[in-house]
Amino acid sequence: MSTVIQETYQPLTEETAILLAKERNLFSENSTLSCTEIGDGNLNLVFHIKDQDGKGIIIKQALPYAKVVGESWPLTLKRATIEAEALKLFKKHAPDFVPDVYYTNEVLAITIMEDLSHLTISRKGLIDGNEYPLLASHLGTYLANTTFFTSEFGVDKGQKKELVGKFINPELCKITEDLIFSDPYFDAETNDFEPQLTSTVEKLWKDTELKLQVALLRKSFLTEAEALLHGDLHTGSLFVSKEETKVIDPEFAYFGPVGFDIGQVIANLLFQAIAFEEKSDSIYSQVRTFWNVYQNQFSILWEHDNLEPFARIDGFLSSTLQKYFQDAVGFAGCELIRRTIGLAHVADLDGLPDEKERIAAKEKSLALGRELILKRNEFTSIEELVTFLQTKKYE
Known part of the structure; x- marks a missing residue:
C-alpha cells in the first residue's frame, strides 16, 4: 500500500x-x-x-x-x-x-x-422549518465555558499570553477585517447585492455616523484579545438535532473581543426572524435564552473558578458582562449588513423564492444592522433588546 x-x-x-x-x-x-x-x-x-x-x-x-x-x-x-x-x-x-x-x-x-453525519447543519434545518429547542442554551453554555476559561479570569495570565501567540491567525483575521468591517461600507469589488438595493447601499456608504461606529468595532476586533474566539460562529458552523449541538470549523479562531462570537450567534438567529416573520417570536425567545444562559453560566464560573484578584469587587462582573453584551449587539449589526451586501451571503435571505419578499427582507436586514450598531450602548439588558426587536423600530 x-x-x-x-x-x-x-x-x-x-x-x-x-x-x-x-x-x-x-x-x-x-x-x-x-x-x-x-x-x-x-x-x-x-x-x-x-x-x-x-x-x-x-x-x-x-x-x-x-x-x-x-x-x-x-x-x-x-x-x-x-x-x-x-x-x-x-x-x-x-x-x-x-x-x-x-x-x-x-x-x-x-x-x-x-463523524457527525447523524446531525443536520443548523442553518439548513432552520430554513427547512425544524425546531431545535436546546440550541440556544447549548450555545450559551458552550460560549460561557470557552470564553471564560481562555480569558484572564479562567487561565493563568502567563499561559494566556502563550495561547495568544499560539493562535495568531493573521490571514484569516484579515478576511474578517475586510469582509465584515471594511468592504461593505465602501464601493469594494467584493461586495455583492441586487440592483434593487443600490439606493440603500449608497446611503450606507455615505453614512459617516455609522462608519465611525463600525470603525470603533473594527478597532475592538483588531486590538482586544479577551478570549479565544471561534471567529466564524454562524448557523452553518453547527451540527444539531433536537438533543445535540456540535460546534465545528473554528479555522478563524484567534484571541479577540468576546462579544464578537456572541454577536455572530445573535445575528445568524435574527436572519431567521427577518426571513420568516411568522417565526420571529420564537427566534427572539431563542436570542433571550442564549444570552441568559451565557451570562448565568459565566457568572457561575466567575464565582467558583476566577483567578482574578479583583473578582469579588462589586460591579466587576456586571460591567464585564455589560461590555460583552453591548459589543455583541454591535457585532451582530455588522454581521447582518455584511451577509446582505458583502461577499458571503446566507441562504436564509438568498433562498427566499419571491423576489419582492427577498428584497424586502434584505432591506430589513440592512436597517436592523445599522440600528444595532448605532444603538448598541443604549441596551442594558436582553429584555430591552428583545422589546426593540419585537416593536420593529428599525423598519
Whole structure:
C-alpha cells in the first residue's frame, strides 16, 4: 500500500483519503470503505468515509486558496493547525458541544474527526422549518465555558499570553477585517447585492455616523484579545438535532473581543426572524435564552473558578458582562449588513423564492444592522433588546 503521509502537501482525493484512514488504523483491517467529498465551503476539502456497517469519520483538509475566488486568493495552510488546536481546547472546556479529534497532520493540513453525519447543519434545518429547542442554551453554555476559561479570569495570565501567540491567525483575521468591517461600507469589488438595493447601499456608504461606529468595532476586533474566539460562529458552523449541538470549523479562531462570537450567534438567529416573520417570536425567545444562559453560566464560573484578584469587587462582573453584551449587539449589526451586501451571503435571505419578499427582507436586514450598531450602548439588558426587536423600530 502506498503511503499518504509525505513531506510535501498534496490535496487528497477520495482514493487517497481512504488510504490515509487505513494507514491510521481508524477502521478494522477487513473493512470495506467508501468515501465522498462533501465540502461545500470556500476553503477546504471534506471527506466522509464509512465502512460497511455505517461507522464513519470525517477528514478535513485545508486548501491553499479560497475556492470562491480560486488560486489567485492564496491562503495559509497553518489555519488547519489552528483549527485542530482550537477544537482540542474547546473540547476540553465544553466537551458536550465539540467533536472528537482523532488525528492531525500539519504537512497535509488535515484533521480527522468524529463523524457527525447523524446531525443536520443548523442553518439548513432552520430554513427547512425544524425546531431545535436546546440550541440556544447549548450555545450559551458552550460560549460561557470557552470564553471564560481562555480569558484572564479562567487561565493563568502567563499561559494566556502563550495561547495568544499560539493562535495568531493573521490571514484569516484579515478576511474578517475586510469582509465584515471594511468592504461593505465602501464601493469594494467584493461586495455583492441586487440592483434593487443600490439606493440603500449608497446611503450606507455615505453614512459617516455609522462608519465611525463600525470603525470603533473594527478597532475592538483588531486590538482586544479577551478570549479565544471561534471567529466564524454562524448557523452553518453547527451540527444539531433536537438533543445535540456540535460546534465545528473554528479555522478563524484567534484571541479577540468576546462579544464578537456572541454577536455572530445573535445575528445568524435574527436572519431567521427577518426571513420568516411568522417565526420571529420564537427566534427572539431563542436570542433571550442564549444570552441568559451565557451570562448565568459565566457568572457561575466567575464565582467558583476566577483567578482574578479583583473578582469579588462589586460591579466587576456586571460591567464585564455589560461590555460583552453591548459589543455583541454591535457585532451582530455588522454581521447582518455584511451577509446582505458583502461577499458571503446566507441562504436564509438568498433562498427566499419571491423576489419582492427577498428584497424586502434584505432591506430589513440592512436597517436592523445599522440600528444595532448605532444603538448598541443604549441596551442594558436582553429584555430591552428583545422589546426593540419585537416593536420593529428599525423598519
